[in-house]
Amino acid sequence: MDTLLKARLYRQAWPVIAVMAAISLSGCSSGTANTNYAPPPQELPVLPISNTSATTFQEFSATIEGTVNVELRPQVDGYLEKIYVDEGAYVTKGAPLFKINDRSYNENVNNSQATIQAAKANVDKALIEVNRLQPLVQNNVISDVQLKAAQAAYDAAKANLAQAQAGANSAGINLGYTLITAPVSGYIGRIPFKTGSLVGRGEAQPLTVISEIKNVYAYFSMSENDFLQFTTQATGKTVTEKIHALPAVELELADKSIYAAKGKIELMEGQFDKNMGTITFRAVFPNEAGILRSGNTGKIRIPHNNSNIMAVPQQATYELQDKVYVFALADSNKVVSKLINVTGRTSAYYLVDKGIQPGEKIVFTGLDRLRDGAVIVPHVLPADSVLKAMPL
Structure with a gap:
């Protein structure tokens, strides 16, 4: 009975098994076809x-400096009484910048003038003595020793007068140093001191720096390899001729923009820096608008055709x-x-x-x-x- 039931169930399930086997074979066939399919060239x-x-x-990092950068330092000691300018201001040559209290220096001038007057009086007195003794010596009333002594005293009085005049000149110079004026026209840099500050010749910091920036210098350095390539490729017999033959150069500013005016490479240092292994060049750029200032950075761009x-x-x-x-x-x-x-x-x-x-x-x-x-x-x-x- 069980055997007959199993045979009947197998006969009933056979069509389903056949269909499933066919589906399985179809899937395998399809997978094989997909595996052998090559995509078209892109x-x-x-x-x-x-x-x-x-x-x-060819680009080189550069630093910008004014053609003239003057550090102003006091030549005399004293309290800073007045500051006539502000940081960043443009000043012309000879304009007053700082005033150091001059009371003690005025007194020195007055004392030196008094010393001059005393010295002049001594000269006159010595001269009178010489003139008084000369006829007595001529008439053999006295020996010439006294006249020689009077002449020596006269010479000493004149030397004292010259010394007093030199002291007066020195006092006058020191008095003049209390007013500090602009040695060149340019822009005022940072002023680290305020009114009332004690300043003097031993001060490490300058009172300020004046930069003349009508034209500016861009300093940049070449490595030894770049320098050798430059001497090989540039036209000219000497290095000076090769520098003069270089085309105008560009200046790339910190914001990646190119400065409007082009510059010209002028000179270089005479030797390589032993520590860095580089040699420094200088290019000059016009700066009529005052856009470039000392301390700016950028890149020098040397063109090659x-x-x-x-x-x-x-x-x-x-x-x-x-x-x-x-x-x-x-x-x-x-x-x-x-x-x-x-x-x-x-x-x-x-x-x-x-x-x-x-x-x-x-x-x-x-x-x-x-x-x-x-x-x-x-x-x-x-x-x-x-x-x-x-x-x-």
């Missing part, structure tokens, strides 16, 4: 490479272990990675002299999805349109 933009001309800039060189967009490259590569289009629309030699750069391009050839096409975008030997559908971009959108 369409990517490619850019033809050609020779061009471009200007690159490059002709007959290949310009590769930086976004069409990738870096691997500090080396720069591109994906070049090869036969059968396969891409091949190539190492390029970068000789310079602009804001958006690498300037290349080796690694690729003019006329080759490189992948412009989508590099992150590529591998060596991948096949693509190239979409050639007009080089002119790329240059308009991304100028050199």
Whole structure:
């Protein structure tokens, strides 16, 4: 009985088992087909490479200083009685800036004048004595020893007078030092002292600094390697001739903007800094509007004109272990990675002299999805349109 029941149930379930097996086989067949399916090649933009001309800039950090920076220090000791200017003010040469209390120096002048008067009186007295003794000696009334003594006293009186006059001059100079005037025209810097402060010649801080900034100097340093490249590439026989032959340079300000006026490199130091291994250059810039001030920082940009060189967009490259590569289009629309030699750069391009050839096409975008030997559908971009959108 049990055997017959099992046979009947098996016959009833068989169609269901057959359907399930068919579905299972269909699923396996479908999975196999999906596994063998290859996606179509991706369409990517490619850019033809050609020779061009471009200007690159060699940049060096720079500090700005006025052509004249004068530290004002007191020449005499005393209390600061008056301050005639404010920080940041523009002053002309000879304008009063500070006044040191001069009472004691006035007294010194008065004392020196009195000393002069006393010395003059002594000179007159000695001269009278000489004149009185001369006829007595001539008439042999007295010996010439007394006349010689009187003459010596007269000479000593004259020396004392000269000494008194020198002391008076010194007192007058010191009195003049109590009024400090501007030695040059320029802008006043920070004033660390206030009215009533005790100042003197031993003070570490200056009263202020005056900067003449009608023109400014931008100081920058080259490494030994940069200096050797400069001496090799610049035209001229001597270093002086090479500096004079350099083109006008630009100044990039702290906010990345370019200063309106261009400057000229004038000179350099005569030797390398032993500690830093650098040599310092100086460029001068006009500053009629007074925009630049002593203490500003920026970058000197020395232009270099490059002709007959290949310009590769930086976004069409990738870096691997500090080396720069591109994906070049090869036969059968396969891409091949190539190492390029970068000789310079602009804001958006690498300037290349080796690694690729003019006329080759490189992948412009989508590099992150590529591998060596991948096949693509190239979409050639007009080089002119790329240059308009991304100028050199």
